[in-house]
Amino acid sequence: MSTRKSSARPRPSTWPRRKKPTRSRPTIRSGCGSGSGASSRRISRSSTRPEDGPRAVRVALFTNNYVPFCGGVTTSVETLRRGLETRGHEAWVFAPRFRAGAADGPRVVRYPSIPAATYPEFALAVPFAPAISRRVRRLDVDVFHAHHPFLLGPAARRLARRQRRPLVFTYHTRYDKYAHYVPFRRSLVEDVAVRLSTRFAAGADAVIAPSRVIRDELLGRGVSAPIAVVPTGVDLTRFRPGDAAAARWELGLDPRDVVVLYVGRLDREKSVDRILLAFERVAGTVPRARLVVVGDGTQGDELRRRAGRSAISERVTFLGVRPHDTLPICYQAADLFVFASETETQGLVLAEAAACGLPAVAVAGPGCDEVVRDGETGVLTKGDPGGLAEAVIGVLLDAERRALMGTRAREVAEREFDMRLQVDRTLAVYEIARSRVAGHPR
Template sequence: MRSGDAIAGTGWEPRGVNANTKHPDPPATTSGRPLRVLLTTDWWEPVVNGVVASVQTLRRELLALGCDVRVLTLSQGLRTRNEEGVYRLGSVSASMVYDRARIGMPSGRRVLREILRWSPDVVHSQAEFSTYVWARRIARTLSVPLVHTYHTIYEDYTHYYSPSRTMGRKVVESFSRRVLSRTDAVIVPTAKVARLLTGYRVDRPLHVIPTGLDLERFRPARTAGEHADARALRAGLGIRPEQRVLLSVSRLAKEKNLDEVLEMMALADREDTVLVLVGEGPYRGALEARAAALGITDRVCFTGVVAPADIPRWYRMGDVFVGASLSETQGLTFIEAMSSGLPLLCRRDPSLASVVVEGVTGWQFESPAQFTTRLNALLDDPRGREQMSRAALDRARITCDAQEFGRSVLSVYQQARGRREPLIVRHEPVPA
């Protein structure tokens, strides 16, 4: 869904950016200096996930549009530091709640002073916890808009924090409504998330803006060297040349529903296929045990941790991208796979409606029988699979343009600034 598209059949339409919205002029303030944007996020390198990918893409595109952009995030340790426009606040591990999560320390006064002196024109928060507190304080102190991107459907993560799914949902609804009520605008990646927030009674302007993708980085193998590299990756995992690779790129966590992918693999019973799970996570041991119980250990490969820069290489070695997650807000890995020329085979989910065009870029399944039928159709028809591969590339170019992503977000900033009356900057006292 492009920014501004209405949700068919619901009467819901995002407010703010619409199909007739003109793209913003090169960003500048009344003083003529570049627009200053502070992005705040609890997740940043070296962590690899959809939030990090989205924020990095946005930062790059805003810089290309002429903005002055800085990032406020959490350090991987207690030390607070500043490196090339990225402020890292000291933090402690919260991995007992969620793998690799961290909680910011109530320090960093020097960082706060530096940011207030820099004086951003817009604060754009990308997380609802530690750095959101900072984002809200900075925006309130400087009387500038606070824009927020809602990345995560927390209802799908209730198993981490609540024994009751019903109670967990009520907590999420109340928490989300309270956090978002303090913002000037909310960006969501898909209509699915917009509907969810509308159901939570969030009354802030909502903008549906899919995250863009670097289509030069995520693309099929072009050179002899890239084809050789793909073959080498396969050989390194013991995959024979005649075998087909079903690929999944994901954090190995319970909410990704990879158990179901393993079960589908076993039921499909195709000896000529190998499932490659790219990624690491706390659920790996359970998945390895499940593969053993299903008798498919010889046809399931776990790569472990993969450096972010190497992920495109792994997409290029696959034949079909598979997934069964129902916790996606946009499904960035599905889009990356599509941009790499892989047909998609995934569990039906509204968040993938604009990605998976049935019979064109891939298939969505709802039962083991459908999975097997669609998999057989993909693997037994090389010409049809090649057609889907080309269609996937075309679809990616249409729906996932990174430049369009940056321009649409910039338009939200300018609208949010336009809705605010000129205010006198009020700096709260900052302890020495």
């Protein structure tokens, strides 16, 4: 086993005009969150006016997960932020301050936080921060977009209601599947998580579901707010097929190996232990097979020890956590992507792999089956190690089939997971939410 560490705008006529504030635009700091010493400047909407197109929107994105913490929600929020900014809109991120710190931009505001007892790398925001609330009010936000129903989600809701602005909520996570992180009776935590997240969704002006299965679950729970299916997008200019030999040289991998890749957190709910068990069988059938694991988490040390004690210790490489913008070479270096999680709302890494022309073997679970087309872009299988191993072996031993699946995977990514589609669809949801608030002021 080897381990390496990485290093005044025209507004669309369909959007209602709101009454102009009687007070002048206040002065706020452009640097925020991490204590940067940026000078004060006056924020004016003309500073973000697109040269053409509709009036730019000022959005406040409230998230409990953000850089430097790695995960799908962090990636989704950052992808949306960059996409909105590219269009000339103004996106502010409100997130907890993490112990590891981060090089924040001028529109990132950090809430004070405490480390989570059961996950020290994760920060729990302290949502009652009067100075930040005053800053938000001065920003004169158009739309509040909450990415969680807890902690900073209710903070966004409170501010939205006080300012009579719309609240949009993205239901990123199957919260009941994370009950093991809370030190109480699991069944109770699962029930409370479902009830609270459903109630939060029902109270939003519009809801975004990353997949059809999440939309259907929310509808089944009685959520009557408008629900739009908007998968998190992928930057197809960065995540694309590339030179496998060059990528392997960059990562220190043997060009003769047949590389099976996993990217994601090494936490219980991701079921990476099943991948290790499955790979023991794969290694016995495919002589040059190598498993490459990118990421880390609460089970990282345990998984590395388990791999080190096994018969496949020399055929498993742990690359550790890598910055998101370096992930494309990991996908480009691989022959097949494998994913065993059954707790997903979308399975964003599956979309990233597809964008890089990489076929996938994944568990036939919610979310994943909306990214992987069984028999076309990959294989969906049962979650047991035997089923995973059989599917992986079948794809690895048929190079022609594998190449065709990779080509089709890229086509699906271009058609369905382009980040520009995410931005378009999200802006449409913002418009729906604004219209609802204008027609039914709270």
